[in-house]
Structure formats: C-alpha cells, structure tokens
Amino acid sequence: xxxxxxxxxxxxxxxxxxxMKNLGERMGVAQRAARDAKRPIIIVFEGWRGxxxxxxxxxxxxxxxxxxxxxxxxVRMGADVAKQPFFTFFWQNLPADGNIALYHRSWYxxxxxxxxxxxxxxxxxSKHMTYEHINAFEKVLTDDNYIVLKYFLHxxxxxxxxxxEKADKTLGKAWRELNPAYDEGGKYKEFEKRYxxxxxxxxxxxxxxxxxxAEDPDVAKVDVFTDMVMRIESALAAGPKVTPxxxxxxxxxxxxxxxxxDQVMDKKTYEKELEKYQEKLKMLQIEMFQKGVSAVIGFxxxxxxxxxxxxxxxxxxxxxxxYHVHPVAAPNxxxxxxxxxxxxxxxxxxxxNIAIFDRTWYGRVMVERIEGFAQPGEWHRAFDEINDMEExxxxxxxxxxxxxxxxxxxxxxxxxxxxQNTPSKQWKITDEDWRNRAKWDQYEEAVNEMLVRxxxxxxxxxxxxxxxxxxxxxxxxxxxxxxxxxxxxxxx
Amino acid sequence: xxxxxxxxxxxxxxxxxxxMKNLGERMGVAQRAARDAKRPIIIVFEGWRGxxxxxxxxxxxxxxxxxxxxxxxxVRMGADVAKQPFFTFFWQNLPADGNIALYHRSWYxxxxxxxxxxxxxxxxxSKHMTYEHINAFEKVLTDDNYIVLKYFLHxxxxxxxxxxEKADKTLGKAWRELNPAYDEGGKYKEFEKRYxxxxxxxxxxxxxxxxxxAEDPDVAKVDVFTDMVMRIESALAAGPKVTPxxxxxxxxxxxxxxxxxDQVMDKKTYEKELEKYQEKLKMLQIEMFQKGVSAVIGFxxxxxxxxxxxxxxxxxxxxxxxYHVHPVAAPNxxxxxxxxxxxxxxxxxxxxNIAIFDRTWYGRVMVERIEGFAQPGEWHRAFDEINDMEExxxxxxxxxxxxxxxxxxxxxxxxxxxxQNTPSKQWKITDEDWRNRAKWDQYEEAVNEMLVRxxxxxxxxxxxxxxxxxxxxxxxxxxxxxxxxxxxxxxx
Numbered sequence: 008x009x010x011x012x013x014x015x016x017x018x019x020x021x022x023x024x025x026x027m028k029n030l031g032e033r034m035g036v037a038q039r040a041a042r043d044a045k046r047p048i049i050i051v052f053e054g055w056r057g058x059x060x061x062x063x064x065x066x067x068x069x070x071x072x073x074x075x076x077x078x079x080x081x082v083r084m085g086a087d088v089a090k091q092p093f094f095t096f097f098w099q100n101l102p103a104d105g106n107i108a109l110y111h112r113s114w115y116x117x118x119x120x121x122x123x124x125x126x127x128x129x130x131x132x133s134k135h136m137t138y139e140h141i142n143a144f145e146k147v148l149t150d151d152n153y154i155v156l157k158y159f160l161h162x163x164x165x166x167x168x169x170x171x172e173k174a175d176k177t178l179g180k181a182w183r184e185l186n187p188a189y190d191e192g193g194k195y196k197e198f199e200k201r202y203x204x205x206x207x208x209x210x211x212x213x214x215x216x217x218x219x220x221a222e223d224p225d226v227a228k229v230d231v232f233t234d235m236v237m238r239i240e241s242a243l244a245a246g247p248k249v250t251p252x253x254x255x256x257x258x259x260x261x262x263x264x265x266x267x268x269d270q271v272m273d274k275k276t277y278e279k280e281l282e283k284y285q286e287k288l289k290m291l292q293i294e295m296f297q298k299g300v301s302a303v304i305g306f307x308x309x310x311x312x313x314x315x316x317x318x319x320x321x322x323x324x325x326x327x328x329x330y331h332v333h334p335v336a337a338p339n340x341x342x343x344x345x346x347x348x349x350x351x352x353x354x355x356x357x358x359x360n361i362a363i364f365d366r367t368w369y370g371r372v373m374v375e376r377i378e379g380f381a382q383p384g385e386w387h388r389a390f391d392e393i394n395d396m397e398e399x400x401x402x403x404x405x406x407x408x409x410x411x412x413x414x415x416x417x418x419x420x421x422x423x424x425x426x427q428n429t430p431s432k433q434w435k436i437t438d439e440d441w442r443n444r445a446k447w448d449q450y451e452e453a454v455n456e457m458l459v460r461x462x463x464x465x466x467x468x469x470x471x472x473x474x475x476x477x478x479x480x481x482x483x484x485x486x487x488x489x490x491x492x493x494x495x496x497x498x499x
Numbered sequence: 500x501x502x503x504x505x506x507x508x509x510x511x512x513x514x515x516x517x518x519m520k521n522l523g524e525r526m527g528v529a530q531r532a533a534r535d536a537k538r539p540i541i542i543v544f545e546g547w548r549g550x551x552x553x554x555x556x557x558x559x560x561x562x563x564x565x566x567x568x569x570x571x572x573x574v575r576m577g578a579d580v581a582k583q584p585f586f587t588f589f590w591q592n593l594p595a596d597g598n599i600a601l602y603h604r605s606w607y608x609x610x611x612x613x614x615x616x617x618x619x620x621x622x623x624x625s626k627h628m629t630y631e632h633i634n635a636f637e638k639v640l641t642d643d644n645y646i647v648l649k650y651f652l653h654x655x656x657x658x659x660x661x662x663x664e665k666a667d668k669t670l671g672k673a674w675r676e677l678n679p680a681y682d683e684g685g686k687y688k689e690f691e692k693r694y695x696x697x698x699x700x701x702x703x704x705x706x707x708x709x710x711x712x713a714e715d716p717d718v719a720k721v722d723v724f725t726d727m728v729m730r731i732e733s734a735l736a737a738g739p740k741v742t743p744x745x746x747x748x749x750x751x752x753x754x755x756x757x758x759x760x761d762q763v764m765d766k767k768t769y770e771k772e773l774e775k776y777q778e779k780l781k782m783l784q785i786e787m788f789q790k791g792v793s794a795v796i797g798f799x800x801x802x803x804x805x806x807x808x809x810x811x812x813x814x815x816x817x818x819x820x821x822y823h824v825h826p827v828a829a830p831n832x833x834x835x836x837x838x839x840x841x842x843x844x845x846x847x848x849x850x851x852n853i854a855i856f857d858r859t860w861y862g863r864v865m866v867e868r869i870e871g872f873a874q875p876g877e878w879h880r881a882f883d884e885i886n887d888m889e890e891x892x893x894x895x896x897x898x899x900x901x902x903x904x905x906x907x908x909x910x911x912x913x914x915x916x917x918x919q920n921t922p923s924k925q926w927k928i929t930d931e932d933w934r935n936r937a938k939w940d941q942y943e944e945a946v947n948e949m950l951v952r953x954x955x956x957x958x959x960x961x962x963x964x965x966x967x968x969x970x971x972x973x974x975x976x977x978x979x980x981x982x983x984x985x986x987x988x989x990x991x
Contacts, residue, residue, distance in 0.1 A: 061819055181789050185785060294673070
C-alpha cells in the first residue's frame with residue numbers, strides 16, 4: 008500500500024486555504040451531526056516519526072468542538088502497558104455515543120513497540136497480540152456502529168532524516184522526551200516492510216486504511232480532512248447497520264441436564280471443608296499477589312441460586328485490599344452509551360488482584376436475548392466477541408473462571424417463598440424474579456447454548472449443583488483454589 | 500484520646516454472637532436506607548499496624564451489599580502519591596450519592612507517611628498538608644451531607660509485637676509486601692505521640708473520631724459496628740442539614756468597572772504578537788513538561804465574550820498530547836451525584852500537563868447562585884471551599900490562572916446578532932444566551948464579588964478587556980507565558 012502513495016503531490020497555498028476553509032466548516036457540521044445521531048467516532052493516526060502527526064491533530068482540534076473530543080497517545084504509556092491485557096487502555100478510553108476519541112499513535116504503535124523490544128513483562132502480550140485480535144477488536148466496534156477511521160502518514164527516508172535533524176536543533180533533547188517513540192532512524196527499509204505488512208493485514212472493508220503523503224503537510228491535511236469529512240458524512244447518511252442474524256443449526260443444546268442439582272453435604276463436613284479451603288485460599292491470594300497474577304471470577308445462575316452466599320464464603324478469608332466484588336445489573340444511563348463489553352473491561356483487576364462479578368457479560372446471551380434488549384444479530388455475534396475477550400485475558404496470564412449456580416425449579420420456589428415470608432429477606436425478592444421464573448424454559452435454552460459455545464479450556468464454565476448450599480459453596484471454593492494452584496505452577 | 504481507651508475490655512463469645520447477629524442485620528438495613536436517602540458515606544479506618552483492620556473490614560463487607568460499596572487503601576499508593584495534589588486520589592474515589600467508600604488507611608496515613616519520610620518529590624505536599632487542610636476537606640463533605648465516620652484502632656505495644664511476630668511466622672515475607680505500611684516497631688512511644696496529636700487536631704463535631712480497643716478483635720468489631728449503625732441511623736433520622744446563610748456585609752463590590760473593555764489592537768500587530776507568543780508558549784510547554792510542572796487555566800466571561808477563540812489561539816501551537824480542553828456545562832446526571840467540586844478534581848492534569856477549563860468551578864457562585872441551583876448557604880461557603888482547593892493545587896506546585904473575558908453589553912448584542920444571522924454560527928446561540936443577557940446586572944454583581952473574594956496571589960484572576968478580539972487573545976497568551984516563565988524560574 009505504501010508504494011501507491013504519490014509522495015511528490017503538491018498543492019498551492021491558495022488552493023490549500025480555499026479547500027481548508029470549506030473542510031473546516033464541514034468538519035464542525037459533521038461532528039455535531041454525529042453527536043446528534045449518537046454515533047461514536049475513533050480516529051487513528053499512525054505513520055513515520057517526523058510525519059507531523061501533532062500538527063495535523065492540532066489543526067483538527069481547532070475545527071472541532073472540544074466537548075466529547077479526546078486525544079490519546081500510546082507513546083507515553085511505558086511500563087503501564089504490560090500490567091493489564093493489551094486492549095484494556097483502549098476500552099477504558101472508548102468514546103461514548105456521539106463522542107470522538109482521536110489516537111496520536113494507537114494499538115498499532117503499541118503492538119509494534121512490543122514486537123520490536125519485548126521486555127520480559129511484555130512478552131506474554133507480545134506473543135499473543137496478533138493482527139487477528141486487532142481485527143476482532145475493530146470489528147466489535149464497527150459492528151456496533153462505531154465509525155473507525157485509520158490514517159497512515161507516509162514520508163520518505165530523506166524527508167524523515169531532514170525533519171528529525173531540524174527538530175533536534177530547534178527543540179533540543181526535550182523533543183525526544185516529549186515523544187519517546189521508538190526510533191526508525193537508519194532502519195527505514197526494515198520498518199517499511201513492517202508497516203506494509205501491518206497495513207495489509209488490517210486493511211478491512213469495515214475500517215480501511217487511508218495512506219497519505221505527509222511530505223508536504225498541507226497535502227496531508229487536505230487529504231486527511233477530505234477523507235474524514237466524507238466518511239463521517241456518508242456513514243451518517245447510510246445510518247446504523249444491523250448485523251444480520253446468524254444462520255443457526257436446528258439443534259437443541261443439552262448441557263444442564265447432565266447435572267443433578269441435588270447433591271449432599273452435611274453441616275459438619277461443610278464447616279471442616281470451609282475452614283480448610285478458606286485457609287488455603289488466603290495463602291493462594293498472597294501468592295497470586297506476589298507473582299502479579301490476577302483473576303476474574305464470574306457468577307451466573309438461577310435467581311436465588313446462591314450466588315451471593317457463595318461469593319461471601321469465597322471472600323470471607325481474603326485480604327479486602329486484593330479483591331473487589333462487582334455486582335452487575337441492567338446497564339445504567341452511562342453504561343448504555345458504550346459497547347456492551349465496555350463495563351467489564353473497565354473493571355478488570357490490577358496485577359495480582361481478583362475481580363468477582365456477581366452476574367456478568369453473559370447477560371447479553373441470556374436476559375438481553377430473552378427480553379429482546381439485544382437484537383438477534385447482536386447476541387448471535389456475542390459468543391465470538393466474548394470468547395475473543397476472554398482469550399485476550401487468559402493470554403495475558405489472567406485466571407478466568409465462570410460459575411453457573413444450578414438449582415431446580417422446586418428449590419427455587421422454596422427459596423422464593425422463604426424470602427417472601429422472612430421480613431429481613433423480603434428486599435431480596437422482586438416481581439422481576441417471579442417474571443423470570445415464568446420464563447424458565449427460555450432461560451434453560453439460552454443457558455444450554457451459552458454453556459456449550461463459551462466453555463473453553465482457557466476460560467471454563469463450572470456448573471455448580473446448588474440445591475444443597477453447603478455442597479455448592481465448597482465446590483466453588485475448591486474449584487477456585489485448584490485453578491489458582493494450577494496457574495501458579497505454570498512457568499511463563 | 501488514646502489513654503481514655505480501656506484496652507482490657509472483654510466480651511464473652513455468647514454475647515458477641517448475639518450482638519453481632521443483630522448489628523449485622525441493622526447494618527444492611529442502614530445501608531439500604533442511606534442509599535434510598537442518597538446520602539453518601541465515607542468510613543475511615545486508621546490505627547496501629549497489627550490492629551486487625553483487614554479482618555474488621557472484611558466482616559463489614561459480609562454484611563453490606565457490594566453494590567456501591569468500595570474499599571480503598573493508601574498503603575499501596577507508593578510513588579503515585581506525589582504526582583498530583585494530596586487530595587486528588589480521594590476526590591477521584593469519592594462515593595456518589597447513596598454509595599459507601601471505606602478506607603483501610605486514608606488521608607491520615609498518607610499524611611503520616613509523608614511526614615515521616617518526605618522524599619524529594621513529596622516534600623512540597625508534606626510541607627503544606629496541614630491538619631487544617633484535612634479539616635477543610637472533611638468539612639466540605641459533611642457540609643454537603645456526606646456521612647464521615649472515623650475509627651482509630653488502638654492496641655498496646657505488647658500486643659503489636661506479638662501480632663507482628665505471628666504474622667511474620669505464618670504468612671512469611673509476603674505479609675509485609677501485601678501491606679507495605681511504615682513500620683512502627685520499636686518506636687511505639689514516638690508514634691503514640693504522633694497519633695495523639697493527629698486525633699486531637701482532627702476531632703471535630705462534624706466528624707469525630709471513635710478510638711476503640713482492638714486488643715480483642717471481637718470487642719473492636721462490636722464497638723465499631725455499634726457506632727457505625729447508630730451514627731448512620733441517627734444521621735438519616737435527622738435528615739440533611741442546610742448550611743445557614745452567611746451574615747453578609749451590606750457592601751457593593753465594584754471590580755469590573757475598573758476595566759474598560761474597549762482596547763485597541765490592529766491586525767498587523769496582532770499577527771506579529773500572536774506568532775511571537777505562540778512560539779514562546781511552545782517552548783515553555785516543553786520546559787513545563789520536562790520539569791513536571793502542571794497548570795490549570797480557567798476561562799469565564801460574558802456569553803460571546805470570546806472564550807473559545809482565546810482558547811484556540813492558546814492551544815494552536817501546543818503539543819496536543821500535553822494539554823486538554825475541558826468544556827464545562829451544567830452538571831450531567833453522573834456529576835450531580837457528587838459534591839460540586841468533584842468534576843474538577845477528577846480532571847486535574849497529570850504532572851507536566853496543562854488543563855484548560857472552558858467555564859469552571861466558579862459556576863457555583865455565578866449561574867448556580869443566580870438561578871437558585873445552589874442554596875444561599877451553599878454558594879456562600881463556596882468562596883472558602885474554592886480558595887482552599889486552589890491553594891492545595893498551587894501548594895503542590897501547579898500554576899493556576901483564571902481569566903474573565905470582559906465585553907460590554909453593546910458588544911455582546913452585536914455578537915449575538917452576528918451569530919443569529921450567520922448560518923454556520925447559528926448553533927452557537929441559544930435561547931439561554933438571551934435569557935442570561937437579560938440578567939446582566941445580577942451577573943455583574945456576582946462577578947464583582949467573585950473577583951474580589953477569590954483573587955489570590957497564588958491563583959490570580961485576570962480581567963481581559965475583550966471588545967477587541969485581537970487585544971484579548973494576545974493578553975491571554977501573554978499572561979499565560981509570563982506566569983509559566985515566573986513559575987519555571989522558581990526554585991523549589
């Protein structure tokens with residue numbers, strides 16, 4: 008793609024001024040229209056050092072309303088990069104509906120810098136962060152009607168050398184401190200090959216690259232602005248796309264029936280086992296912390312299935328500074344302004360910490376599927392989106408565990424009635440619980456499909472037979488302990 | 500206060516179980532009631548190393564709903580502390596209406612650890628962070644009906660030694676890594692004096708300390724839980740307090756009339772000066788970045804006063820990675836759930852960066868005062884709150900500048916009409932602008948008082964004569980350059 012660029016392209020000052028005046032105005036109009044249409048926009052700038060990214064970005068900022076417009080860069084991220092999975096930073100800074108995030112160097116630069124000099128800490132991500140993951144990340148966004156615009160600013164080796172020399176002279180050392188990007192100096196050919204490969208691998212119809220000549224900054228500005236305005240205008244004119252429904256096999260998944268929710272454990276055994284595993288978990292938590300290994304533990308299950316009780320027994324012996332319980336309900340007003348995975352990415356644990364989710368990202372393929380909060384195309388594609396997300400987490404070295412707390416209909420009725428009849432427990436039972444109960448069969452179908460399609464060796468489901476609370480709590484504790492032990496024995 | 504604690508207090512296992520069952524239930528009820536009443540709660544735990552803070556906190560967590568309940572600690576903050584003003588972290592993690600933030604060691608621990616070994620970087624904060632600032636911080640919160648509960652867990656020197664030895668034995672080195680708090684070992688008497696002083700200096704009626712014996716963990720739990728439940732219950736029963744109105748002098752402030760908005764600058768001079776100061780600012784930004792000095796620049800002014808244009812000329816030559824423009828409108832749904840200063844604290848610039856606010860925290864004493872969005876008691880006390888906040892920022896080494904863009908009524912009318920009659924500018928003018936204009940006299944009174952009461956040497960106001968846009972933009976640029984230069988010459 009690089010060789011197709013006309014590096015000699017020129018523009019008269021007069022033409023430039025005329026074009027830019029018009030484009031600047033259209034840019035402002037397009038931004039306001041995108042805001043009204045609640046379409047978020049992500050603009051990515053990559054390219055050679057010395058291609059004047061900063062000037063172009065500053066010029067864009069002059070035309071844009073700063074409300075809902077944020078500029079980020081991966082250049083100064085440094086050591087923080089390695090502490091959480093690769094895309095965490097980008098999810099955390101995802102623009103909300105109608106907002107714009109502009110990247111002065113993005114995940115592409117980050118991948119390159121990891122590939123070039125993988126430090127020991129970065130090696131896990133460096134190994135696993137393929138262009139396929141990048142394409143998957145961008146697809147999640149464009150499928151959700153984010154507008155993703157990618158620009159590569161191309162200059163010749165000669166131009167690069169000239170500009171670097173000039174910057175060294177006028178700005179001094181400070182220039183390199185402000186912009187501590189990797190140095191392409193003296194290795195132009197090598198990097199040219201790397202960039203060509205990157206552009207080829209990630210030039211997809213949902214978010215193609217525009218490679219422009221940045222030899223003349225005016226030419227670059229006009230080319231970038233023109234493309235930006237046209238692409239935003241046409242995306243808005245076309246309106247939001249709807250992902251087509253998946254062609255689905257006429258197949259009945261049958262997983263839950265393999266488990267008998269009626270298991271037995273007496274109180275005495277329970278108390279002994281509880282003490283044993285809590286003690287073990289306490290020490291394992293310390294070891295996880297020391298080694299910087301984090302964990303994500305998700306709880307799903309029938310209403311009144313015992314999630315809360317299991318979580319309390321799990322956390323009772325832990326250091327409260329090292330874990331956090333995230334209760335998940337219907338997305339609030341802020342969360343609804345983002346892709347459905349956003350609210351989970353932003354709560355990923357710090358290195359060595361444990362995040363427990365009381366209900367999870369699987370709401371998409373259960374309640375949202377059944378209640379019609381997600382369109383069929385949306386929840387159909389969610390299985391792949393979720394599997395890819397969890398794979399990124401475990402690739403990074405995290406432990407990912409998912410529990411389904413399984414009781415039968417009779418047991419649920421018994422517990423509902425108990426809550427109804429105990430004053431101190433009444434707040435726990437709502438009309439919604441009864442409504443969900445009436446849809447037991449629909450949920451069973453959804454849960455079965457979910458358990459089959461997202462049970463992966465790296466992020467397994469554990470179905471917990473839950474009619475007996477003692478049995479269930481110990482099974483959860485034991486499963487967590489064993490998973491932590493196994494992970495801690497792993498080399499990498 | 501320490502010597503009043505009965506360290507020998509005992510409790511039978513039977514009494515303990517009975518009391519705790521009752522307290523646990525009341526705790527859950529109190530939490531739900533506080534959530535319904537939208538009262539945020541902050542719980543602070545301080546005390547000796549080995550006082551079993553973690554156990555008590557984990558027990559509280561067992562009784563509390565994890566929705567809206569967060570635990571923080573300052574123990575592991577490490578070097579990040581020094582990068583932003585002292586209270587930034589605590590503002591960033593302020594609980595929203597109806598939520599709870601619990602601190603396993605809080606600003607008190609942080610102050611002590613800065614006082615004990617101030618590193619070079621920390622010295623600025625260490626020097627300035629007095630108990631008066633802590634009292635002021637807590638007063639801002641309790642005046643705003645936050646419930647602030649403070650517990651100091653007291654143990655004897657003998658008990659501390661015993662527990663530390665035991666932890667060293669059973670948990671090994673990991674224990675000190677997990678909890679890298681400063682070591683009081685061998686210096687009990689010295690720390691006792693320090694803690695006594697801290698307790699005395701910050702034991703205020705709006706948020707008194709409860710000092711409890713933690714020799715017996717059961718006694719500590721019961722004492723803390725009892726106080727916690729009673730204080731939350733009684734705060735809710737009493738309902739929100741209203742700050743009484745200030746007794747205000749019958750005095751007419753007169754500041755704006757000292758400035759003549761009509762100043763002159765021709766286009767040629769403007770262009771020359773613009774280039775000169777933008778070039779200068781570019782170099783100053785680099786130097787600020789290198790030295791880690793950050794700046795907050797706030798813009799206020801009459802509608803159509805030229806804030807946007809001045810900001811664009813200010814930022815045009817800057818590195819887009821080093822500054823951020825924050826447009827400030829009426830608080831949104833999330834922002835309304837916090838104290839009015841929260842949305843500014845969370846946007847403080849990183850070390851070496853520049854934050855520009857297009858409208859500011861002074862909305863409290865202008866639009867909120869005039870439109871009645873803030874009660875008289877609320878905006879009366881805001882002058883002190885704001886002065887203290889800015890003092891904390893400048894004590895930390897930040898540059899704080901505030902601009903009032905001053906035009907006269909005729910000029911505003913001219914600009915309003917121009918916007919109305921220019922299609923590409925119509926979006927800039929709304930009915931609200933006309934409504935504000937009708938209240939010119941009220942705004943003038945509010946602005947005059949604001950300029951007098953919050954014009955401080957550390958964070959000065961600059962009134963910018965704005966009828967001539969050229970003159971105004973250059974005055975802003977020049978003022979910023981001079982302030983940066985002055986700050987960079989300062990030693991500290």
